Amino acid sequence: MLRSRAPMFCNRTVGLCLPLRDFCQTPLLVSTLQERKLLGCLGPRSEISRGFMRRISSRSNEKFASASANASSPMSALLSDAEILPGRSDDHGGVVVEMNGAPMSSDSFLSLLKASISKWRQHGKRGVWLKLPIEHANLVQPAVEEGFWYHHAEPSYLMLVYWIPASKNTLPVNATHRVGVGAFVINQKREVLAVQEKSGKLSGSGFWKLPTGVIEHGEDIFAGAVREVKEETGIDAEFVEVLAFRQSHMAFFDKSDLFFVCLMNPLTFDIQKQESEIEAAQWMPIEEFASQPIVHKHELLKYIVEVGLARFEKGFSGFSPLSITSVFSNRQSSLYLNTEYLNSRSS
Amino acid sequence: MLRSRAPMFCNRTVGLCLPLRDFCQTPLLVSTLQERKLLGCLGPRSEISRGFMRRISSRSNEKFASASANASSPMSALLSDAEILPGRSDDHGGVVVEMNGAPMSSDSFLSLLKASISKWRQHGKRGVWLKLPIEHANLVQPAVEEGFWYHHAEPSYLMLVYWIPASKNTLPVNATHRVGVGAFVINQKREVLAVQEKSGKLSGSGFWKLPTGVIEHGEDIFAGAVREVKEETGIDAEFVEVLAFRQSHMAFFDKSDLFFVCLMNPLTFDIQKQESEIEAAQWMPIEEFASQPIVHKHELLKYIVEVGLARFEKGFSGFSPLSITSVFSNRQSSLYLNTEYLNSRSS
Numbered sequence: 001m002l003r004s005r006a007p008m009f010c011n012r013t014v015g016l017c018l019p020l021r022d023f024c025q026t027p028l029l030v031s032t033l034q035e036r037k038l039l040g041c042l043g044p045r046s047e048i049s050r051g052f053m054r055r056i057s058s059r060s061n062e063k064f065a066s067a068s069a070n071a072s073s074p075m076s077a078l079l080s081d082a083e084i085l086p087g088r089s090d091d092h093g094g095v096v097v098e099m100n101g102a103p104m105s106s107d108s109f110l111s112l113l114k115a116s117i118s119k120w121r122q123h124g125k126r127g128v129w130l131k132l133p134i135e136h137a138n139l140v141q142p143a144v145e146e147g148f149w150y151h152h153a154e155p156s157y158l159m160l161v162y163w164i165p166a167s168k169n170t171l172p173v174n175a176t177h178r179v180g181v182g183a184f185v186i187n188q189k190r191e192v193l194a195v196q197e198k199s200g201k202l203s204g205s206g207f208w209k210l211p212t213g214v215i216e217h218g219e220d221i222f223a224g225a226v227r228e229v230k231e232e233t234g235i236d237a238e239f240v241e242v243l244a245f246r247q248s249h250m251a252f253f254d255k256s257d258l259f260f261v262c263l264m265n266p267l268t269f270d271i272q273k274q275e276s277e278i279e280a281a282q283w284m285p286i287e288e289f290a291s292q293p294i295v296h297k298h299e300l301l302k303y304i305v306e307v308g309l310a311r312f313e314k315g316f317s318g319f320s321p322l323s324i325t326s327v328f329s330n331r332q333s334s335l336y337l338n339t340e341y342l343n344s345r346s347s
Numbered sequence: 348m349l350r351s352r353a354p355m356f357c358n359r360t361v362g363l364c365l366p367l368r369d370f371c372q373t374p375l376l377v378s379t380l381q382e383r384k385l386l387g388c389l390g391p392r393s394e395i396s397r398g399f400m401r402r403i404s405s406r407s408n409e410k411f412a413s414a415s416a417n418a419s420s421p422m423s424a425l426l427s428d429a430e431i432l433p434g435r436s437d438d439h440g441g442v443v444v445e446m447n448g449a450p451m452s453s454d455s456f457l458s459l460l461k462a463s464i465s466k467w468r469q470h471g472k473r474g475v476w477l478k479l480p481i482e483h484a485n486l487v488q489p490a491v492e493e494g495f496w497y498h499h500a501e502p503s504y505l506m507l508v509y510w511i512p513a514s515k516n517t518l519p520v521n522a523t524h525r526v527g528v529g530a531f532v533i534n535q536k537r538e539v540l541a542v543q544e545k546s547g548k549l550s551g552s553g554f555w556k557l558p559t560g561v562i563e564h565g566e567d568i569f570a571g572a573v574r575e576v577k578e579e580t581g582i583d584a585e586f587v588e589v590l591a592f593r594q595s596h597m598a599f600f601d602k603s604d605l606f607f608v609c610l611m612n613p614l615t616f617d618i619q620k621q622e623s624e625i626e627a628a629q630w631m632p633i634e635e636f637a638s639q640p641i642v643h644k645h646e647l648l649k650y651i652v653e654v655g656l657a658r659f660e661k662g663f664s665g666f667s668p669l670s671i672t673s674v675f676s677n678r679q680s681s682l683y684l685n686t687e688y689l690n691s692r693s694s
Contacts, residue, residue, distance in 0.1 A: 092546070137491040140505075144484040152600075153500035154521065158487075159600070174501065175522040175602045176564055199439070201675055217523055218596045218603060244666065248673075248680035249565045253499075253506070255522045256565060258605065299671035300682060307684055317664065317685060319591065324646035326595075328548055333595035335647060337654055338664060338685070 084116035087128075092170075094127035095120055099136050110142040117146070121164050127171050128162040177247075177256045179215040181225040184308045185237050185264040191283040192308075193266065195232055198279045207294050208284055210304070220334055222321055225262040233281045234272030237264040241318035242336055243307045246300060261304050263311055263318060431463035434475075439517075441474035442467055446483050457489040464493070468511050474518050475509040524594075524603045526562040528572040531655045532584050532611040538630040539655075540613065542579055545626045554641050555631055557651070559606075567681055569668055572609040580628045581619030584611040588665035589683055590654045593647060608651050610658055610665060 087095040097116075099109075120128060130148060132139050134156055148160040152174040163169035185193035194208035202209060213228035215221060222239035229237045240263040251257030273281040286309065295301045310316040319336035326333065434442040444463075446456075467475060477495060479486050481503055495507040499521040510516035532540035541555035549556060560575035562568060569586035576584045587610040598604030620628040633656065642648045657663040666683035673680065 091548075134491055134496060137488045140487045141484045144481055149481060149502045150500035150505055151502070152602075153497035153505060154601070155496045155498070158497055158500060158505065172599055173525065173561055173564065175525050176562060177524045177526050177605070178520065178522050179524050179603075179605070201438075214520055215523060217520065218601070221594055244682055244684035246671070246680050246682045247568055248678065249567075250678070252519055254501075254565070255499075256526075258524070258526070294674065298674040300673070300680075303669070303671065303682055303684065316687065319666065322650070324593070324650065326647070327641065327645040331595065331597070333593050333647075335591055335593045335650055337591035337650065340663065 083112070084119050085112050087116070087120075089125075090127075090129070092127065093125060094129065095125050096129040096131070098131040099133065099139065104136070104139065106138050106142045109139045110146065113143065113146055117162070117164065126163065126165055127169065128164065130160040130162070131157055132160065133157045177258050178252060179221065179224075180212060180257060180259040181215060181221060181228060182210045182212045182259060182261045182304065183225050183229045183237070183264050184210060184243060184261060184304060185229055185235065185266050186286065186308065186312055187266050187269065187283065189283075190286050190312070192286050192289050193229065193233055193235060193237075193271075193281070194284040194289055195273070195281045196279040198277055202294075203279070205294075207292055208282070208289060209301075220321075221260050221336075222262070222334070225260075225264060229264060232274050232278050234268075234270070234274075236267040238267060239263075239321075240265050241311075241320040243311060243318045244303065259300075261307070263308065430459070431466050432459050434463070434467075436472075437474075437476070439474065440472060441476065442472050443476040443478070445478040446480065446486065451483070451486065453485050453489045456486045457493065460490065460493055464509070464511065473510065473512055474516065475511065477507040477509070478504055479507065480504045524605050525599060526568065526571075527559060527604060527606040528562060528568060528575060529557045529559045529606060529608045529651065530572050530576045530584070530611050531557060531590060531608060531651060532576055532582065532613050533633065533655065533659055534613050534616065534630065536630075537633050537659070539633050539636050540576065540580055540582060540584075540618075540628070541631040541636055542620070542628045543626040545624055549641075550626070552641075554639055555629070555636060556648075567668075568607050568683075569609070569681070572607075572611060576611060579621050579625050581615075581617070581621075583614040585614060586610075586668075587612050588658075588667040590658060590665040591650065606647075608654070610655065 085097045085099075087097040090096050117128070128148075129151070130143055132143070137158075140158060140160070143160050146162070148162045151159045151161045151171070153159065161169075161171055163171065183193070193211060195211055196206070196208060197203050211229050211232045213224065213231070215224040219227075221242070225239055226237060229235050243261045243263050245261065246259045247256065248259070249256045269283070271281045271283070286305070289295070290305045290309075295305060307316065307318075311318065317338045317340050320339050321334040321336045322339070323332055324335045325331070432444045432446075434444040437443050464475070475495075476498070477490055479490070484505075487505060487507070490507050493509070495509045498506045498508045498518070500506065508516075508518055510518065530540070540558060542558055543553070543555060544550050558576050558579045560571065560578070562571040566574075568589070572586055573584060576582050590608045590610050592608065593606045594603065595606070596603045616630070618628045618630070633652070636642070637652045637656075642652060654663065654665075658665065664685045664687050667686050668681040668683045669686070670679055671682045672678070
């Protein structure tokens, strides 16, 4: 009962059952490496025989045509847009495909993908962007088998890319940097807003540090600094300028980090510390903050204190943001620069 | 010949063949959604019966134990480290797993993954990082089925994450920004180095622009600016300082962009333009550059020219880099700031 000398394998999408050997030799029925491994198919995938093609042509001819299409076959010239993946052109001669909607079997997807690449190649397309929502995780493997590679990922999707021409690809790189902020909030009594964290490298060390945090997706640097100060200490503060920024590499996994030190002006003074992350928070005389041993050892901290004091005492200038508009996209962005020159332009 | 009333399905890894209904009901044999769809299994996956478990216990007991392990089962307490995925602890109470080596079937992987999560949960672990090289693309789907989601991806791998505790996850965000540079290279004759590109928004418009480019993986801003000027024009130039930077959102797909305008001092003057990307390059009187209509319309360009001239004529200060060392990692990074204050510290 448990074993059969001639096991049959079925592909319910196509509606065919065959002995293992025939099943394995039929790209229409078992097309991905994963399926082949699962079923125990051995050896390289053979081309389907003309005889077998005729046998099934009456029931799934359209689908088979898509699966077999390639640039050298006259079949591909017959394909309509309904038989390829839906895509839109980008500004660089490429195609962007977003897979949405109902689940698709990896079989059907692979057939469409092969036909689509053939069509796009005929049309002289270059890069192909394939956005797979996480619900379509079953399509990652067939896309990789077809020669796609990963470009970037967010929690809800994976973006893959493919380069059609024989030339070197000119696809843009992925995001390379995480952006963090540190808030230098100083009041008129020369006290800085200082915190002790519950976790992290310095937890339990007794060291007082500046409020810090990571910029969220799509967040402005100045807005992130205001948010972090409010979250960690309950203090409302206004952003004044960027005093300095640090670029470091291999900061998390193999990504880089840009850390912006922001001068902030407090608008409220009663501290309400964040219970989940902050052990303690206080207004601390800057000389006391600066006298902590770690401030002397850690160059970033040493310079932050020096430049913060220089700004406070000597009018030293950092970079403050101006809202600017792009003539190309009509979108707004923020340009950070030393605005002293703006005041001296007419001099 | 083509159809069978009682098709048998085999899993060659386990060495069992069963009729479709039994095959579909056996997690050990068909465990992922993709496999279930491929085989045409219908309805929700049932728990395996105790009777069937006893039937196969003599041939694959260890594997089955792994596949069935969960936190509420005493079975999981019997698992040794050899039966879970190899992982190392991180600094935040989590586990990092890198899948390397020989291909693994999604069946075997899913069994190990379930057993591993059970074990890590017992040990109070929090975040789980799963790095899947692109060669293991077949393991993406089973990981997603187990509750993993995407964190980030590079061409050669996909990083997935999972959060074991019931609390809100505190996993760090993915890289959010691409970093670009624009080079303001000005010589003593008040001429700026200007180019016309072969592709892009301004190609064919006759507009002269500054050399620009995207920072490569792990590259310093100052090094990227030097590289881009050399690549596009053949000019050797030294980095002086960052004159300004712009943060913009939704710059490519849904990622943000940080663009650093860099003042550069030319060391050579004979232009050798890059054939592949640059249509033309020249030294151009700054007044002529500034008089181009687009410079007046596009605020970024207008400010770049203004701030560049202010720096050249009035000694306006931007941010220049200092090499600093972290007391925590002993690694070097670059801190960009207005170094004027350093010269005035003792005053």
